[in-house]
Amino acid sequence: MAAKVLFLILGAIAVSSGQLTKVWKLSARELIDYRAYRDITLLHFRVPDQTLTAAFNFTVSEKLVSSQLFSGCDPRKVSLFLKYGSLPVINPDGAKFPNNFSISNRVPMYNAEFQSDEVPVILNVTSPIPGDWFAVAFLSYADPNNDQILQDGLSPNCAAMIESSLSVVITQEVTVILPEEETSRQVDEETQAMTFKFFCDSVPCLLMSYAPRTIPDPQDNNGKCDFQTLCEIEFIPAVDNWYFITVSAPHNGSANPIHFSLTVSFLAHNSTENLRLVNTTILNHLTTDELIYDIALLLKDFQKFxxxxxxxxxxxxxxxxxxxxxxxxxxxxxxxxxxxxxxxxxxxxxxxxxxxxxxxxxxxxxxxxxxxxxxxxxxxxxxxxxxxxxxxxxxxxxxxxxxxxxxxxxxxxxxxxxxxxxxxxxxxxxxxxxxxxxxxxxxxxxxxxxxxxxxxxxxxxxxxxxxxxxxxxxxMCTADNCGRFGDCYNYMSGGFMFSTCVCNHGYIGWGCTDDSRVTSLSDLLIAALLLTLSNMFFIPAAVMAIRRKYYTEAFVYTCTMFFSTFYHACDAGEDIYSYCLMRLNVLQFCDFYSAILSLWVTLIAMSDIRGALKSIAHMSGAVGIALGTEYNRTSLWVLVVPALVGIAVMTQSWVWRCKAQRSCYPSKTYWKLYFPPGVLLVAVGLVCYSFLQTKQNYKYVHSAWHIIMALAITFLLPSRKQDRVSGVNCEECVCFPSLKCTTSSWKDNKFIKSICWWKR
Structure with a gap:
């Protein structure tokens, strides 16, 4: 009798054949690194009724936003989660969910991990629940403490763009059956399977295998019944839903059709005859005789009340x-x-x-x-x-x-x-x-x-x-509004609103309750002290500048020390060991601006240009650096452009002086004792600042950057006393074409005129 077997199937359908039709397409959306749930990109789809298979197609590609020094982008890892009805509840960072959170026993969720290499990834969902489906996608989570802090321009500026679509297989061959009416059909190898549906409102119990709102899968083994056996499954139905039943013929090579009849029946509240099936079900779950007896009695009561x-x-x-x-x-x-x-x-x-x-x-x-x-x-x-x-x-x-x-x-x-x-x-x-x-x-x-x-x-x-x-x-968010260590915000993505917690002080998790990654108070104190007190190394640089009569430079160094100290005092202590003199954004601007301005005035001082040209250089640098810092203070070019221009001015000045004096400029002592260690310190500092900083070592590396750059100034800042040009007193020589200066040739006289003009 194996040839005469019916399958009354529960669950999801696996369709091996059928024409996919694209019914939904979304435009390209950008993905970003996951740090909290606010960083997700939300994708919305709608699955039609009576869908056998839904194929969700996702393709992620890398787009080079700005070329600068790079010509391409490397693929990155992408994570995606998909579920029916609502947004997926996930914790990619491994954070603990708050107590009493219902995460399991929910609507099933599908997920995939793939690369942003333009290779399509397809999630096939058999027997999907019709209605709204939501996917959240993001660049896969990595521990932010290991993230390298790079200035803009030192790495390619890339955007990961995701494109998605939905294709479905829909069946129209569904027969509606009415309760208590017998329906007779036959199936064979050619027919393969037949699908029926009936509507259930709020009846207490039902005798039939079922799948609410979806078409059961002929490949599923759940609910399998022999043809000669009356197949009855009792369950409490969902309210106001269509139920689908699939009857299929076995794939055993037999060409004989199988005749069957199908009847949907409802049980009355006070029916006791059919409760034997309930007792049998309980026997499969419980072990002790005493417990079986008690719960069987309770189940009878459930049917009545x-x-x-x-x-x-x-x-x-x-x-x-x-x-x-x-x-x-x-x-x-x-x-x-x-x-x-x-x-x-x-x-x-x-x-x-x-x-x-x-x-x-x-x-x-x-x-x-x-x-x-x-x-x-x-x-x-x-x-x-x-x-x-x-x-x-x-x-x-x-x-x-x-x-x-x-x-x-x-x-x-x-x-x-x-x-x-x-x-x-x-x-x-x-x-x-x-x-x-x-x-x-x-x-x-x-x-x-x-x-x-x-x-x-x-x-x-x-x-x-x-x-x-x-x-x-x-x-919104959680019942306690994210607790002591978080704030609740509403975000919109893909046209849909959702609320999520943004945690503070190193707390993580759905309700900011996971303290496994909280920075200890001692580490916070060390970070605050290192980042603020390391700026005190600018005091020797400012004192040296005053003694050598570089008053403008001394003022800039003092401002750098002041704003860097109070910026880090406001930012480093995470509201525990912190003090904000003014808004953090203002302090950050002043910190970046004064640091780059210190570099500029130091290069101008090393160039030894004087008078009006020096004033013009200071003012043009101040305005240009302010513009660049406001435009993008974290960009590499905000630092590189002033440095390159300053080095060009300094080099030109030194070359002219060397030709005019017919000797090396600056002095050999400066070249041997001060310039090499100063340049070495600057190089080490720039490497630390540009390539070695991570969130985990920031307090150490950035503090070292403060110290190194302050020490570099003490080596590079030149003495006020400069060598004079042989045979010429520039304080007395006016250097007009009608006057004669003591020179060995007309060519030398040309350089000396320029030097005299600069010094005046």
Missing amino acids: WTLVPLVRQSFTAFFTYNFLSEHADDNKGFFSINVGVEELATMQFEVNYVSDIGGTLTFKMKLEESSNLKNVTESLYNVSVVACLSYQSRVIPLFPEELCFNYAGDFSGSYSQINSTSESNRIGTIHVPFPEPGLWFITLKPFCFNIANLPIDCTPDLGTLNVSLIIESN
Whole structure:
């Protein structure tokens, strides 16, 4: 009889053939490095109804934004996550999620890692749920402490651009069947499979294999039944959904068609005959005879009692902020109370709206209230526990003591929370659902009694009802607004809004609760002290400049020391060991500006040009450096251009002086003792500043940069006393063409005239 086998399949469909049709395409979007959830690029797709297969196509390429010194970009690693209904909840940095966060037992998520090398990557999803699908993509996470701090221009400026599209295979051959009406068909090797659908609203139980909103997969082994066997699967259905059934013929080479009939039946609340299947299912999950008996009785009660508590939605002005209350609750308190009986299964349902409600965090909190009846019972007889299950699409049944939310077929299991009377802290339970999927959600509560051995016992005659306070609400980010070490912000990507925490002081995680990478107080203090006190090495440079009568230069060195000290005092201590004299952005501009200006005035002093030409050089440098610093203070060229111009002026001046004096300029002592160590210090400092800095060693390398550049000034700044040109007193010679200066030739006279003009 192996040839006569039917497959009533649950799950996702794997389609081996079919024509893909492109139905969705997104324009190119830029990807950036992942440091927090705010850095994701959001991609939105919409899958049509009755889709057999959805092929999500992603291609990432590198685009050279500015050429400068480079001609191409290397591929980088890209991460992508995809799921139905809402944004994927991820932690690429490995951070711990806050307590009571519902991450598992959610709608399945797909992910891929690939390179930005223009090679297409396709995610095939079989039997996708129709509706909104969201993908988040970003350049893969790497520890930011190891990131090299490079000036703009030292590496290619590249942008990773992602292009995406959606192609689907849709079936139109679906037969609608009505409850209690028999439908007869046949399948064979040529027909392969037939698909049926029926609508389910809010019935309590259903006898049939199913897949809500999607077409089951003929290749799946779930729900396989022999043709001669009546195949019945009992489950609690999702509300207001089409259910699809696929019947397929076995691939065994037989050409004989297989005839079958299909009937959808509903069970009444008080039906006890069909509960044998429920008991059989429980036998597959539980082991001890005592536990089997107790839970089997409870399941019979579940079929008889579903107490629905009606809820009212209350919306607020902030994004993703709303709550649900009972009809008679006080709107100002935010919580409401219900009475739950031991023989009852209290159920609440509420709806999360599409798009507008999915960007926050849904929170369910319950508290077991003290009462005289509960106190008397727990003191003399046993303890009491209330188990709550928060589930998506379909209701589930709380079990005890196993932490399970059972729905027979394992569609979407719920998030489990338990409160009990054993202590005050155990009386409160919480579930957080970040980025909840849109649609109907259910909360099911059931009281249980247990003895000292944590075994359930029957307490129906003694306990009566329990008073439980509930909070069902949604907030931006998290219920506590990111806690002490984070701030909550709304971001928009791909036209969709979402909220996320931005953490401070080294904290990471969805709610800024993971302190595994927090910088210790001692490290913060060391960083603040190193980066500020290292600027004190500019004091010798300023004193030397004053003694040699370089007053402008001394003023610039003092400004560099001042602004660098207070910039790092504001930036380095992470609000713990920090002091901000003014806004950080102003201090940063002054720090960069004065540092580059120090380089410029030092080169002009080394050039030894005087009078009006020196004033022009100082002012033109001050204006040009201010313009460059404001345009892009982290660019390599803001430093390189003044340095190259200053070196060119200095070189030209030295060459002219050497020709005029017929001897080396500056003096041999300067060339031998001061210039080489000064240039060496500058070279080492520039290498440290440009190539060796990372976020982890920044406090050490950047402090060394302060010290090295301050010491370099003390070597490079020339003496005020300069060698005079032989045979000419430039203080007395006016050097007009009508006057004669003591020179050996007309050619030498030309250089001396220029030197005299400069010095005047």
